[in-house]
Amino acid sequence: MTLHPLTILFLGSTLMLGAGNSYSAETAAAVSKTSGLPANMSAFIRTMSDKHNFSKNELYRLFQSVELQPRIIEAITRPAEAMPWYKYRKIFMTEARIEGGVKFLKDNAAALSATEQKYGIPPEIIVAIIGVETSYGANKGSYRVIDALSTLAFNYPKRSPFFTSELENFLLLCREEKIDPLQPTGSYAGAMGIPQFMPSSFRAYAADFEEDQKRDIWNNPADAIASVGNYFFKHHWQRDQPVAFRASAQGNAYRQALQGDIKPDRTISQLKALQVKPQQTLTADIKAKLLTFELEQGQELWLGLDNFYVITRYNHSPLYAMAVYQLSRAIAEHPETPKISASLPDAPVAAPSLPESGPQAPIYIQLGAFGNEANAQALRKKIAEHSLLPLPKIKPVTQNGTTLHKVQIGPLKSAEDAERLNAKLNEIGIDQTRYIVESIGN
Template sequence: MLVRIVLICSFLMTVACANRSEKSAFIDTMVAKHRFSQHELEVLFDQVKINDDVLKKIAAPAEALPWYKYRKIFLTDSRIEEGAAFWRQHAETLKHVSEQYGVPPEVIVAILGVETLYGRRSGSYRVIDALSTLAFAYPPRSRFFAGELEQFLLLCREEKVDPLQPAGSYAGAMGMPQFMPSSFRSFAADFDRDGNRDLWHDPKDAIASIANYFKAHGWIKNQPVAVRVFAKNENYKALLNDEIKPNLRIDELESARVEFSRPLPLDSKVKLLAFEQEHGNELWAVLDNFYVITRYNHSSLYAMAVYQLSQALLNYQLPTPYE
C-alpha cells in the first residue's frame, strides 16, 4: 500500500511539473509573439485551475453514441417548441440575416438549439480554465487547445474583457453559438452595430455570427442539405467510408441500386452516409451544405441532428411539410 501511495504521489508530481513547464513555455510564447506582459500573464495563470471534470468530459463526448441515442438528445418536443418560440421572437432579425448571408433561418435556429438550447445553456466552466486544462494536461490535443488559448487571450485583449470572467463549455466554446476563440475572432458579427460583438447576451449578434461562419465556410444558398435514400441490395456498402465531404455523382449511387426519396440535379455531388438505428442503418445522401455544418462540429451525427432539428422547426412553423 505504501509503495502504491508513493507511486501515485510521484505520478501526480510529474504531471504537475509538466503542467508548469507547458504553462511557462506558453507564457514565454505570448510575450515574445504578441508582446503580452510576462508579469501580468504569470499573475493571471496563478489564478487558473486545471479542471479534472474537463478531462473526464472530453474523454466521453456525446458524438461517440450511436445515432439512435444521439438523436434523442436533440430531437425532443420541448426543444422543437422552444426553437419555434425563439424563431417567432427573433423573426425580423432572422429574415434580415438570412437575406444577407443566404443561410436559412431554420438552420441558424437549429444550431442555437443544439448548441445551447437557444442561449439558455452556454456553459458554466471558466473558459481560461477549460482551455488551460486541455492545453497543458491533455496531450492528445494539447497543440490545438494551446492555439485556442492563445486566440482567447488575444480576443480578451481586443474586446477589453477580463480573461477570468468568460464562461463556456468544457472545451472552451463560448456564448449562444458556442464559438471557439479562433472562430469568435474571425467570424463573430456586430449585427446591431453597438460596437460590441456580444455572443453571450445578444441574439442578434449570435444569429448573424452563425450565418457569417456558414457563408465563410462555403454555404450554398438554396442548395439542399441531405436527402433520404434507400438501398435495394448490399452494393451501397462499397461506397461507405469515413470521409464526409461529398465526392460521388448521382449516377454512382444509382448504379449501386440506391434510390433517392426526391430528385436532385444530376450534376450534384453527394456523400452516402449510414446512421445506426436500433435495427439496421438509415441511409442519407448529403450535399455540400451538410459538409459546411460539419465545419462547425466535425461529426456527421452533429450535422444530421442540426439538419433534422431544422426541418422539425420548419414543419412547426409552416402548415405544409418540407424536407
C-alpha cells in the same frame, strides 16, 4: 460584459503593452521558479510574450488564478457524438427543443430575416444550431473559458496543440475586445456563448449585428444569430439549396461509398451504379456523400449534399449535422412557426434568372433588409457616396409583428440594366444582393 476597474487597468496598461517594459529576463526567470506554474504553462507564457507582445509579468499573475480541472478531461473523453444515432437523436428531437426553437424564431424574427437576406442561411438552420448547442441560450456552460482551455492545453496531450492554439486566440480575443480573461464562461471544451464559438471562430466569424462596436455572443441573440450566419456563409453555404435526402440501397456495393470523409465525393449517377436509390429526384451530376445512421434495428441511409457538409464545419460529426438538419425541419414545419423565409427547398434549384421586364414585371435590386432602420439608412448613405449609382429607397415591411427595413433600387427598365447595376454594386463591396420582381409600394 462588464469590467472591473482593476481589470481595465490590467488590460490597458500591461497585456496590451510590450513585454520588455522594465520587466527583465532575469525577473521572468525568478517569477517562473517561484510561481509554481507547470513548465508547459510557463513556456506558453514566454511564447505569448515573444509572439504577441504580452507582458510576462501580468501573464504569470493571470495564470496564478487559473484552475486546472480533472473533470474537464473526464468530460471531453466521453462526447455525446460517440453514441449511436438512435440514442443521440433523442437528445435533440424533443417537443421541448422543437417548441423552444419556434419561440426563439418568433422572438428573433427580425434578426433572423435580416441575416438570411445578408448571408442566405435559412432561419431554421441558425435556430437549430443554437438549439443543439445551448438550448437557445439556456445552457451556455459554466466553466471559465480560461480554465477549460488551459486544462486541455496543458493536461490533455492528445489534443494539446489544438487547445494551446485556442488559448492563444482567447487571450488575443480578450485583448481585442477589452474583456477580462477570467470572466467569460463556456463549455468544458472552451466553446463560448449562445452559439458556442471557439475563440478562433469568434475572432474570424463573430458579427456585430447592431453595429454598436460589440460582438456579444454571450448575451445578445442578434449578434449570435449573425455570427452563425457569417460562419456558414464563409464556409460556402449554398443559398436556396437543400441539405440532405433519404436513400435506400440494394446489395452490398453501396458500402464502397461509405468510405472516406464526409465531403460529397460521388455523383448521383455514380451512386446509382452502386445500387443506391435517392428518395427524391436528383440531377445525375450532383455530388453527395452516402451516410449511414445506426437504428435500434438496422440502419438508415442518407445523402448529404454540400450544405450538409457545411454544417459539419461547425462540428465534424455527421450525427451532429443530422440532428441540426432534422431539428431545423421540425421547427420549420411546426404549425406555429412564422413564415419569415422560403425555408429549405425540396430539391436543388438553379439560381433564378431575371424575367423579361415590362409593365407587369418591374425589377428591383434588394441590397439588404434590417431590423434596425439606422442600418438601412447607413447602407443608403454608402450608396449616395457613389454619385453614379441610383439612390436606393427604404421600404418598411411588417410581417408577423416584425418590421424589416428593405433597401431597394428600382424599378429598372430591363434585366440587362439590373445585371449591369448589380455588377457595379459588387465592385464597391455590396455583394449580397438579390433581384426582386415586385412593386416597391406593395
